[in-house]
Amino acid sequence: MSVVEYAWSTGFQLDGTPWGRDNDYLGVAIGMDIPSEDYEDAVNDGRHEGHFECYYNFHLNDNVAVSPDYQLVWNPNGRDRDPINVFGIRTQIDF
Numbered sequence: 001m002s003v004v005e006y007a008w009s010t011g012f013q014l015d016g017t018p019w020g021r022d023n024d025y026l027g028v029a030i031g032m033d034i035p036s037e038d039y040e041d042a043v044n045d046g047r048h049e050g051h052f053e054c055y056y057n058f059h060l061n062d063n064v065a066v067s068p069d070y071q072l073v074w075n076p077n078g079r080d081r082d083p084i085n086v087f088g089i090r091t092q093i094d095f
Contacts, residue, residue: 003078005036011053023059028052035078047075065092 009031016024033049055069071086 003035003039004033005039006034008032009051016059021059023065025057026055027057028054033078039078047078047080049076049078050074063094066090067092 009029011027011029013025013027016022016026030052031050033051035048050073052072053069055067057065057067059065067090069086069088069090071084071088073084073086075081076084
């Protein structure tokens with residue numbers, strides 16, 4: 001049995017030029033996983049799992065960038081459950 005029959009996602013990324021931070025980036029994405037009919041029948045409440053993400057990449061200098069990230073997942077695993085909030089941070093160091 002396959003859990004996901006179809007999935008879609010879309011998003012965009014903007015550079016920081018409009019607000020005077022040429023090397024920074026702002027990104028936003030949204031998507032959805034659509035369960036298979038077999039999965040919907042097996043769990044009796046198979047729902048579309050949705051996800052949203054946004055991040056900002058701060059370019060601190062020529063070698064270091066830091067990106068705070070937020071993700072929201074609703075109907076996790078295709079079930080009618082509380083949404084999941086995920087907060088993260090990524091650091092990139094170039095040598």
